[in-house]
Amino acid sequence: MLSDIILGFERAVSLDALLFCFIGVTIGTFVGVLPGVGALAAVSLCLPLTYYLDPTVALIMLAGIFYGAQYGSSTASILLNVPGTVTAAVTCLDGYPMTKQGRAGLALFVTTICSFVGGSIAIVLMMGFTPLIARAALSFSSAEYFMIMALGLVVASTISSGSQLKSLAMVGFGLALGLVGTDLNSGVSRFTFGQIELYDGISLVPIAMGLFGVAEILNSIQASGTRTLNATGISFRSMLPTRAEWKSIVGPTLRGTAIGAGIGALPGSGATVATFMAYAAEKRRSKTPERFGKGAIEGIAAPEAANNSAVQAAFVPTLSLGIPGDALMAFLLGAMLIHGIVPGPRFLTDQPEMFWGLVASFWIGNVLLLVLNIPLIGLWVRMLSIPYNILFPAMLFFICVGVYSIEYQVFDIGLVILFGLLGFLMNRLGYPPAPLLLGFILGPMMEEHFKRSLLMSRGSFSIFWERPISAVLLVVILLLLALSVRTILKDRRKPADDTA
């Protein structure tokens, strides 16, 4: 195997591979920074260009766009509270408060480092255990997926600071929005009102961009004049974490990486779920959960590490089983098929040069991203000094173009504006957007897996506790629920001496 790895690195450091890896991650960084313009749109645009390239080089470039976008996606989250991609929505929660405190440079530095660590560890895991992970992923079926999603929902009910009740209401609202669209099992369309754009459900990107991006722009317009963002102090020194800060991000980064790698390797859950779970887990573990949502450095370290490690781990089922976990992986798989490569159980042994070349390029790409992104931090922070009357229309423009670029539907632009207004109202009334997004993402998946589990068991609920992994997850969920109930009861008994 060592010789295969060396072979892979030899391929990855050849001049053409290096050049296209660099082009890929650079395009990725920029589409990541631009809100709404996601990796999928960029990869689809670049696919036809790759027809004329060597297949390995083509894939190195396309994959580079994909993971490169994850580096850039947190930039706008932190600086403007506008997530570059859906996976960076969680980074808004603590990243933007850090910017308000004048610590934008530090936040960007930390996310870059955490992205690098998360991505790199996941690549090492991939190198060592791809066949093993792929086999393990097969023991996850609908019952297990349902339990993981349920666990995600329970853990993440604590995701926002502020009223528990409001945040639960938003989870419920998100679940309800997730009902829109054609039901997989019966083929009946629910709440589509005859709009064919709604047959596949409301698209995720307009919701995320509306609730976070457009809503924030509206907020800022309303609050203009009271601008507190601090664009000064972007010396390299000010970006560096202090010794205490270094210490406090080690744990979250490693735990985030582990959660990301675990969730990412399962085809069918995705990086967004991983970021939410990593954030919620850190908040739950923390002795001072009240700092979260107010600029806690752990709150950006964990989800960023999880995001990048999930994205790298997602290549495992795609390459070794030929099974893509999400739309983007399906696209990369399609690109491989077009180049005449069929990923699957024998891909590793049949085409070691391509497999290891690709994996080695991931690592080189991550190093390139690190080198590319640190000097860019100063430039991004300076973006804050652009006057609002120029910055906001530009952001709004990019959001609309980005949302339109996904499926070329004007309808989606309408949606993003609608959800922007909704997000603005929610913000005024103190309803948090993150739980809504989570409910919206998890709801349809949970429904699908729940129904499918019952079809497999011919209607018997015992499938949820007869399968060992599902049973363990069920016990964890019950324990967490019991703990929450105890906390609530304890708080009740305590005299109401404070309003928290």
Place this chain on the structure above:
Amino acid sequence: MTPIRTGIMAVAMSVAATAGLAQDYPSQPITIVNPYSAGGPADLISRTIAEGMAERLGQPVVVENRPGAGTAIAATYVAQADPDGYTLLIAGSPTHVITPALQEVEYDGVESFTPVSMVANVPNVLVVASSTGITTIEQLIERAGEAPDTLSFASVGNGSLPHLSSVLFMQETETQMVHIPYGGAAPAVVDLLAGNVDMGFLNAPPLIPHVESGDLVALGVAASDRSDQLPDVPTMQELGLGEFQMSTWYGISAPAGTPDDVVAALDEAISATLEDEAIRSSLSERGVMIFYKTSQDFADFLAGDSGRMLDLLDAAGVSGDQ
């Protein structure tokens, strides 16, 4: 208006006028609208033939992906486009028959289109999970016949070709199995590999590595001919299961009312493209079989296919919103 402007206007107007005249066809780029995401078989087929068509027609042919609503978004877009031969659809059973039968759409699957040429098909293969221990079609029929709902079959959605193929299989063998729909082929394959679902008729290309590794057992090909990729697997007809023409076919359709000579020019370019050895082999290497039919034959095929699919939808009890 300045003379220069008038000149520009005149040129622009004459260009616009000639664009409608068929004898100059094509005088501008042609778009093939793909109702699926990039990277799938429809994308591969349309991009491959687009290159050959462009060469023969002397105008660029571009592929535009407009996925969504079970192909209805792309089909509606093309049905409502000008019938001038510049907006085409890469069509199939879903666009012409299944989606209009199940959903409320603003076009008629047959009346709103002019068939141009049938292009290719991708065979569906009956596979069983190796964990079932089943290795022959007789064993499968026997197990399925033991009791209703003993076995389950995977599909890629209600009314999808994999669903209807299994419905046909149950009709032919007088058996009853549980239908487990998936959002796409990928998650269905995962559950087949893990043995959580027992069998399924699915598009051949992504299954090949799993059949080769022995994790899935291919029992029969649901097409009139054997698949190039699985030459040892008999067709369903060879296995004695009647005519089992359930390939996923792809053709090129234009909006209804497209002038005959434009259709003829397109058909000629497509048929010539499909004669090209390089294009044939590049498609067949990826599991796509050439299945050319002229406009008229395509129209006849569509009429027959539409009747069969509607009967199967009825038998499946899928009604969707209708």
